[in-house]
Amino acid sequence: MPLEIDDVARMAQLARIRISDDEASRTLAQLNDIFAMIEQMRAVDTEGIEPMNHPLGGHQRLREDLVTEHDRREAAMRNAPEHQDGLFLVPRVIE
Amino acid sequence: MSVDGSTGLARASVAELARLLAAKEVSAVDLATLFLGRIDAHRDLNAFLDVRPEATLAQARDADRRRAAGETGPLLGVPLAHKDIFVTRDWASTAASRMLKGYMSPFDATVVEQLAAAGMVCLGKVNCDEFAMGSSNENSAYGPVLNPWDKGAVPGGSSGGSSAAVAARIAPVATATDTGGSIREPAAFTGITGTKPTYGRPSRWGMIAFASSLDTAGLMTVSAEDAAIVLSAMMGFDPRDSTSVDRPPEDCTRDLQRPVKGLRIGVPKEFFGPGLSPDVEQSVRAALDVYRGLGAELVEISLPNAALGIPVYYVVAPAECSSNLSRFDGVRYGHRASEYRDLEDMISRSRAEGLGPEPKRRILIGTYVLSHGYYDAYYLKAQQVRRLIADEFRRAFETCDVIAGPVTSTVAFGFGEKAADPVSMYLADLYTVPGSLAGIPSMSIPCGFGDKGRPVGLQLMADYFQEARMLGAAHQYQLATDWHRQVPAGF
Numbered sequence: 001m002p003l004e005i006d007d008v009a010r011m012a013q014l015a016r017i018r019i020s021d022d023e024a025s026r027t028l029a030q031l032n033d034i035f036a037m038i039e040q041m042r043a044v045d046t047e048g049i050e051p052m053n054h055p056l057g058g059h060q061r062l063r064e065d066l067v068t069e070h071d072r073r074e075a076a077m078r079n080a081p082e083h084q085d086g087l088f089l090v091p092r093v094i095e
Numbered sequence: 096m097s098v099d100g101s102t103g104l105a106r107a108s109v110a111e112l113a114r115l116l117a118a119k120e121v122s123a124v125d126l127a128t129l130f131l132g133r134i135d136a137h138r139d140l141n142a143f144l145d146v147r148p149e150a151t152l153a154q155a156r157d158a159d160r161r162r163a164a165g166e167t168g169p170l171l172g173v174p175l176a177h178k179d180i181f182v183t184r185d186w187a188s189t190a191a192s193r194m195l196k197g198y199m200s201p202f203d204a205t206v207v208e209q210l211a212a213a214g215m216v217c218l219g220k221v222n223c224d225e226f227a228m229g230s231s232n233e234n235s236a237y238g239p240v241l242n243p244w245d246k247g248a249v250p251g252g253s254s255g256g257s258s259a260a261v262a263a264r265i266a267p268v269a270t271a272t273d274t275g276g277s278i279r280e281p282a283a284f285t286g287i288t289g290t291k292p293t294y295g296r297p298s299r300w301g302m303i304a305f306a307s308s309l310d311t312a313g314l315m316t317v318s319a320e321d322a323a324i325v326l327s328a329m330m331g332f333d334p335r336d337s338t339s340v341d342r343p344p345e346d347c348t349r350d351l352q353r354p355v356k357g358l359r360i361g362v363p364k365e366f367f368g369p370g371l372s373p374d375v376e377q378s379v380r381a382a383l384d385v386y387r388g389l390g391a392e393l394v395e396i397s398l399p400n401a402a403l404g405i406p407v408y409y410v411v412a413p414a415e416c417s418s419n420l421s422r423f424d425g426v427r428y429g430h431r432a433s434e435y436r437d438l439e440d441m442i443s444r445s446r447a448e449g450l451g452p453e454p455k456r457r458i459l460i461g462t463y464v465l466s467h468g469y470y471d472a473y474y475l476k477a478q479q480v481r482r483l484i485a486d487e488f489r490r491a492f493e494t495c496d497v498i499a500g501p502v503t504s505t506v507a508f509g510f511g512e513k514a515a516d517p518v519s520m521y522l523a524d525l526y527t528v529p530g531s532l533a534g535i536p537s538m539s540i541p542c543g544f545g546d547k548g549r550p551v552g553l554q555l556m557a558d559y560f561q562e563a564r565m566l567g568a569a570h571q572y573q574l575a576t577d578w579h580r581q582v583p584a585g586f
Contacts, residue, residue: 003463003532007463008459009184011435011459011462011463011466012459014462015417015421015459015462016424016439016442016443016457016464017443017446017447017448017450017455017458017459018419018440018444018445018446019447019455020445027455027456027459028515029265030456031456031460031463032351033516033517033518033523034409034456034460034517034518035460037392037405037406037409037518037521038406038410038473039406040406040410041403041405041406041407041410041476041477041480042472042473043234043477044400044403044475044476044480044483046476046479046480046483049298049480049482049483050479050482050560051475051477051478051479052405052478052480052481052482052485053308053478054293054308054338055294055295055485055532055533055535055559056294056340056534056559060337061337063334065330072201075201076201078199078201079198079199079427079428079429080426080427080428081425081426081428081430082431088426088427090426090438090441091435091436091437091438091441094436
């Protein structure tokens with residue numbers, strides 16, 4: 001079931017990637033090639049097969065809910081595009 | 096071995112460097128200076144993205160002080176390069192993306208920490224495909240790396256900087272990462288030894304995440320013996336990585352001297368189908384004959400679902416990538432667009448400008464397969480077929496100890512040959528993706544030269560946690576052959 005140009009636009013919107021019409025139509029052709037290749041997999045009978053989400057199985061390990069990190073605010077802020085008084089700055093969201 | 100002059104020293108193995116350092120015939124500073132000079136002399140390869148001689152020499156002086164204070168150890172003072180997927184405090188960490196240009200990590204990755212603790216000296220960060228997505232290194236935002244054997248050929252990817260650096264002997268060792276073949280394919284294309292251990296054994300903490308259920312740290316080295324020595328320092332449980340395997344570290348060198356007489360080598364018949372180039376097949380079959388001559392037993396095995404590895408991989412990996420790369424929003428770190436209307440526009444423009452075409456493509460695929468109404472048909476289905484593939488390996492290892500076959504269907508291809516057609520590029524990983532999906536250890540060792548004199552790799556795979564056995568089998572082959580000792584002309 002080939003994708004339409006609207007699907008690409010919708011995915012780009014969901015993924016928060018601005019995409020031009022030109023780029024979207026080029027991407028559409030490539031994505032359809034890729035999904036045609038993926039189709040092979042969908043024909044396999046997997047009735048009753050447990051999905052594998054981790055090569056070694058097992059459960060998600062949880063740690064104790066304790067404060068373990070040192071305060072590294074300054075080091076963490078060093079790469080921020082814009083910051084002030086230890087806060088990350090973004091465009092105004094609430095008027 | 097006698098090491099004459101600086102060229103000989105540059106070609107020495109880790110084991111040889113360790114002996115020279117222990118005998119105080121060379122210092123860590125001597126080695127760091129030698130390799131920094133070689134990196135500078137071969138800048139045209141574009142293998143390195145960040146070199147800071149002062150930081151390297153500081154580590155080398157520290158290694159020399161540690162030795163003077165009585166410390167010993169096989170890695171103390173041995174230089175290495177880190178793939179730019181591992182974050183480092185003292186060198187920029189960009190994942191070869193414009194998104195992370197100039198990013199300075201507040202911490203070192205666990206693997207970086209472990210190898211520094213063992214005394215290794217970092218030469219800098221090496222190039223790769225952007226966010227480790229690619230098979231040719233053409234997806235780096237900082238330009239492709241050249242293959243030292245033939246500058247018109249790709250060095251493989253995604254760990255193309257790692258493979259080229261070791262092949263050119265401008266670094267004796269480089270870390271690398273493998274998600275679907277990103278260690279083995281470039282190792283095969285550049286005639287070196289590339290090792291991917293069991294998923295979950297080296298820590299993923301501080302590896303810039305691509306597909307978390309597949310990403311595995313590993314190594315590019317000159318030999319299997321070197322891989323065994325260095326890998327032994329990269330193991331062990333890490334509570335900071337939620338999928339780290341809780342097993343004690345182990346000595347990966349323990350099976351190096353074990354003869355392969357009686358070793359059962361499984362040869363998957365599906366890996367020798369019509370897609371395999373005759374030149375690659377010839378070298379791989381000759382390597383199997385070497386094993387037979389050493390007393391190993393060849394057993395035909397079948398992995399009928401392995402061919403589904405690529406379609407499964409291109410659902411699972413993009414799904415996980417779309418989730419992992421959502422962190423790049425231009426707020427806390429990374430590229431921020433200079434003009435925007437509001438917060439959402441800022442994020443969308445920052446991601447559009449900061450990410451290259453391949454990560455974008457994979458994010459879109461991943462977004463699609465995880466979206467409402469498609470999750471079961473794609474992501475769940477892929478995870479089910481993934482289990483079928485892993486089960487086939489389990490069954491195969493009931494009849495053999497290691498599996499051997501080609502790494503790639505052809506030798507290294509030329510720049511631009513596959514860049515316009517993503518599916519043909521994806522198929523470069525046909526023989527490596529199944530082992531990644533299963534999470535088993537696997538490696539590539541050089542086994543000859545094919546068309547245009549470009550190197551051919553032999554792939555070895557072993558059952559979970561059997562990397563020592565696999566490395567032993569590789570070392571025995573390297574004792575009987577000298578393909579791994581070949582160095583490209585001009586290096």
